[in-house]
Amino acid sequence: MKTTTRSALFLVALALTATGCGSGFTVPETFCDAVVKKDDLSPLLPEGEKLKNKRMKARSKPGAFCSLSVDGTRILYVAYQHDDAPLLPENRRAVIQRLERAATRKVSFPGEAIIGSNGAEVSAKCIDPTPYLTFDVQFAGERVEDSSSGYKKLQRFLDDFVPAVTEHLECTADS
Incomplete structure (x- = not known):
């Protein structure tokens, strides 16, 4: 009987760990004032006790600076602003060199x-x-995967987050 109870407790503990329920914080529903899917944000966040979700308005151009920190370590940082042009072709090489496996x-x-x-x-x-x-966008911490497919969880988050921000700011464009 005791073995069955211990086995059941072990399985419950294992299930909680696998689903990320071991953290002392709740995954936020918003980031940068935009509603985000918890399933897309939670894979970026390590386990921890305290999460800080900050947003500061940009002063030079319309936009914002946002960050998520877990236990004092900045995990996700996003700066966004309105611009007249996309990333310039000559700057693309520099971005690709700056980021891992970009x-x-x-x-x-x-x-x-x-x-x-x-x-x-x-x-x-x-x-x-x-x-x-x-x-x-800057992503740091133990959840960064330096592998050929390591970008996928960040892309999954961005595929949700970017449209949420453009919709929140009422600047959404048609495809």
């Missing part, structure tokens, strides 16, 4: 993106007030 990736929204395992540069097409909304 390449131009197809995205689910109108625009273009260079995504690596530890960050991204994104230009999303807009309607108003400018033709583009550009994003500088």
